[in-house]
Amino acid sequence: MTNVLLSDWDTPFQIAPFDAISDDDFAPALEIALDNHKTEIAAIADSAEAPTFANTIEALEASGEDLDKVLGTFFSVAGADSNPAREELQRAFSPKLAAHFAEISSNKALFARIAAVWNARDTLDLTDEQQRVLMLTHRNYVRAGAALDGADDARMKEIKGRLAELGTAFTQNLLADERDWSMTLDEGDMGGLPPFVVDAVRAAGEEKEAGGPVVTLSRSIIVPFLQFSTRRDLRKKAYRAWTARGANGGKTDNREIAAEILKLREERANLLGYDNFANFKLETEMAKTPEAVRDLLMAVWEPAKGQANADAWVLEQMLKADGIDGPLEPWDWWFYAERRRKELHDLDEAEVKPYFQLDRMIEASFDCASRLFGLEFKSLDVPLYHPDCRAWEVTRAGTHVAVFIGDYFARGSKRSGAWCSAMRAQAKFPEQQTPIVINVCNFAKGDPALLSYDDARTLFHEFGHALHQMLSDVTYESISGTSVARDFVELPSQLYEHWLEVPQVLHAFATHAETGEAMPQALLDNVLAAATYNMGFQTVEYVASALVDLEFHDGPAPADPMQKQAEVLEGLEMPHAIGMRHATPHFAHVFSGDGYSSGYYSYMWSEVMDADAFAAFEEAGGPFDPEKAAALEEHILSTGGSVDAAELYKAFRGRLPGVDALLKGRGLAA
Known part of the structure; x- marks a missing residue:
C-alpha cells in the first residue's frame, strides 16, 4: 500500500x-x-x-x-x-x-x-x-x-x-522542563489573582489532571501570575523555575549542549574561511557585519537602560512602602509595574482583558487584511492535527489565495512561544502552488478565551508573518514568502502589530466578553497611552539577550557560555531586577537551530524599519491608505527573497530608515 x-x-x-x-x-x-x-x-x-x-x-x-x-x-x-x-x-x-x-x-x-x-x-x-x-x-x-x-x-x-x-x-x-514543572495552588494561594488568571490556572490544572489549579511555565500563565499574585514567596518560586529552564542539572540540562554548539559553529565558520561565526552568518543579512549590529543595539541600550533604572527606583520605593526590606528583585518587577501602571494610566489588566476576546482579535486581524489587501476568510471544516486548530480558506475577488490554520492555545505537548510556518509555500514552478500557512500561539484557554494586550499584539505579529506567506507572488519556492534575510523577515510581522493600535480597529473589535459593548473611550485612550509603558524593561531584557547572542559568536567560542553571559551582562551594567528575555539554557532562538544564531538582533533591526514604514501610512492617507497598502504588497509582501532586502525597502519607502523612529515609538526619545 x-x-x-x-x-x-x-x-x-x-x-x-x-x-x-x-x-x-x-x-x-x-x-x-x-x-x-x-x-x-x-x-x-x-x-x-x-x-x-x-x-x-x-x-x-x-x-x-x-x-x-x-x-x-x-x-x-x-x-x-x-x-x-x-x-x-x-x-x-x-x-x-x-x-x-x-x-x-x-x-x-x-x-x-x-x-x-x-x-x-x-x-x-x-x-x-x-x-x-x-x-x-x-x-x-x-x-x-x-x-x-x-x-x-x-x-x-x-x-x-x-x-x-x-x-x-x-x-x-x-x-521537558516546561512540561514537567508546575506549582499547585490552594485556594489560599490565589491572593490578588483576577478571575481570568484564576480561570487559566484552573484550566491548566484540569489539563494536567492535577486535581486543582496549577501555575505552569507557559508565558500566558506565568506572566499574569507574576503581575498579580500577592504571594511574594510563590512569585519567587515561579520566577526561578521559569528562568531555570534548561539549567536544572540532569539529562535535560542544556548548558553543555550550548557550549558544544558554539564550538562547532566556530569550527564550521573557520572551515569556510571566516574568523568567527558572526562574520559568516551576518555576511548575507542586511546588517552585513557584527559592528553594524552592535552599533544599533548600543544606540538603543543606553536610553533603554536609563529608563529602566529610573523605573526601578520608583518600583523599589513601592516595595519599601509595603514594608519589604532589600532591593527590588526580578520576581517583584511585574507585580509593582502592574500596580504602577494602574495608578499612572488608571489601567487594570483585569478590566482590560475582557475586551480582548481571542475570537474578536482574530476577526480584527482578518478585517485589517481585508481592508488593506482585499482578502476574505471563510471557515473550513477539515481534519487537523489537534482539536484546538481552526482553518480558513483565504480568497481575493473570488480567487483562492491560501489556507490559513490557527492553533492558539497553550498545552503540554506544545513548545513555548509563538511562530508561523508554511506546510506548503507559494510557487508557480514547476506548477502553481498555493500556500498553507499555520500560526501557532500559546494563549490560556477560557470560556471565552481572553487575551492580554501583549497577547493580542502577538496574534497580529504572527498574522503579519502569515500575510508574508499568503501574499507571496514569485515563481520559485526557494525565494517564496518569508525566505528573506533574517533581519528583514520580522518587518511584515512587526509592522502588522501597528494596526492593533489603530483606534477604529479597537472601537470595532475590542468588545466586552459579557456585555458586547465597545471599549469605553477613556479606557481605550488609557490602553493606547500605556502602549509604551514599561518599555525600558522590555527593551533591556531583549537587547541584553541580543548582545549576549552576538558576543557568543563574534570571537572565539566561549568554553563556558554561562560565564560569558555573566561577563557580557556585567559589562553592560545590567539592572539587577531585570533578567534576559532568553537566558542561554532556554535561548531556543539561538540554540534550537541556526535560524537566529548571531541574529536575535533582527527583531530590532526590523523594528527600525517597521516604525518608519508605518509612519509612511500616517504621512499618507492614514493606516488604511490604499496606495501605501498596494505599495507594501508590491514591494515587500509579494516579493519574497526575489530582490535584495535593502532594495525592497527603498522601493517601498524611497530610503532606508534611521533609529530615531524606533526610539520615539518605544517612548525612549522625545
Whole structure:
C-alpha cells in the first residue's frame, strides 16, 4: 500500500489528511522520500547534458516534492503537538536529514554544474528572478561547504550532523522542563489573582489532571501570575523555575549542549574561511557585519537602560512602602509595574482583558487584511492535527489565495512561544502552488478565551508573518514568502502589530466578553497611552539577550557560555531586577537551530524599519491608505527573497530608515 504521506491527497486544497496519518507512517515515508530525492539529485548531478539553468537550477527547484510533503506535515505536528513517539522520531530524523543535505551540498558533480551555470550567467537570457535564484543557489552551496575537499569536506558533514542532534536535544530538553514543572495552588494561594488568571490556572490544572489549579511555565500563565499574585514567596518560586529552564542539572540540562554548539559553529565558520561565526552568518543579512549590529543595539541600550533604572527606583520605593526590606528583585518587577501602571494610566489588566476576546482579535486581524489587501476568510471544516486548530480558506475577488490554520492555545505537548510556518509555500514552478500557512500561539484557554494586550499584539505579529506567506507572488519556492534575510523577515510581522493600535480597529473589535459593548473611550485612550509603558524593561531584557547572542559568536567560542553571559551582562551594567528575555539554557532562538544564531538582533533591526514604514501610512492617507497598502504588497509582501532586502525597502519607502523612529515609538526619545 502507498504510504498516506506520499499519496495524492484528495482533500480540500490538498491539506494533509491528518485523520488518516499515524505516527507509524512518518519514518517509512521519510525513507522513501529521501531515496526519491537522492535519485532526483543524482539525475541532475550525473546528467550527460551540458549544464543549463533549466536542467540544473530549475531541476533542483523541482526536486524533493515528496520530502517537502513529509517534513511539512511532520514538523508542523512535532512542534505544536508533541508526544514521546514524535520526540523519538525527531531525534532520529535530525541527524539523518543533516547527513542527507550535507551529502547534497558536498556533491562535487552537482556543484560543478551549478558553478558552470553561475560562471556563464552573463551569457544567459535570465529574468531578474532567475538571476537572483541562481546567485542564491550558488552562494548557498558555497556557504554549505560545497567547495571543500578531503578532510575538510568530511569534517563539515560531521559538524552538520552533530549540530542537528544538539539542536533537537536542546529543544526537547526545554520542552521537558516546561512540561514537567508546575506549582499547585490552594485556594489560599490565589491572593490578588483576577478571575481570568484564576480561570487559566484552573484550566491548566484540569489539563494536567492535577486535581486543582496549577501555575505552569507557559508565558500566558506565568506572566499574569507574576503581575498579580500577592504571594511574594510563590512569585519567587515561579520566577526561578521559569528562568531555570534548561539549567536544572540532569539529562535535560542544556548548558553543555550550548557550549558544544558554539564550538562547532566556530569550527564550521573557520572551515569556510571566516574568523568567527558572526562574520559568516551576518555576511548575507542586511546588517552585513557584527559592528553594524552592535552599533544599533548600543544606540538603543543606553536610553533603554536609563529608563529602566529610573523605573526601578520608583518600583523599589513601592516595595519599601509595603514594608519589604532589600532591593527590588526580578520576581517583584511585574507585580509593582502592574500596580504602577494602574495608578499612572488608571489601567487594570483585569478590566482590560475582557475586551480582548481571542475570537474578536482574530476577526480584527482578518478585517485589517481585508481592508488593506482585499482578502476574505471563510471557515473550513477539515481534519487537523489537534482539536484546538481552526482553518480558513483565504480568497481575493473570488480567487483562492491560501489556507490559513490557527492553533492558539497553550498545552503540554506544545513548545513555548509563538511562530508561523508554511506546510506548503507559494510557487508557480514547476506548477502553481498555493500556500498553507499555520500560526501557532500559546494563549490560556477560557470560556471565552481572553487575551492580554501583549497577547493580542502577538496574534497580529504572527498574522503579519502569515500575510508574508499568503501574499507571496514569485515563481520559485526557494525565494517564496518569508525566505528573506533574517533581519528583514520580522518587518511584515512587526509592522502588522501597528494596526492593533489603530483606534477604529479597537472601537470595532475590542468588545466586552459579557456585555458586547465597545471599549469605553477613556479606557481605550488609557490602553493606547500605556502602549509604551514599561518599555525600558522590555527593551533591556531583549537587547541584553541580543548582545549576549552576538558576543557568543563574534570571537572565539566561549568554553563556558554561562560565564560569558555573566561577563557580557556585567559589562553592560545590567539592572539587577531585570533578567534576559532568553537566558542561554532556554535561548531556543539561538540554540534550537541556526535560524537566529548571531541574529536575535533582527527583531530590532526590523523594528527600525517597521516604525518608519508605518509612519509612511500616517504621512499618507492614514493606516488604511490604499496606495501605501498596494505599495507594501508590491514591494515587500509579494516579493519574497526575489530582490535584495535593502532594495525592497527603498522601493517601498524611497530610503532606508534611521533609529530615531524606533526610539520615539518605544517612548525612549522625545
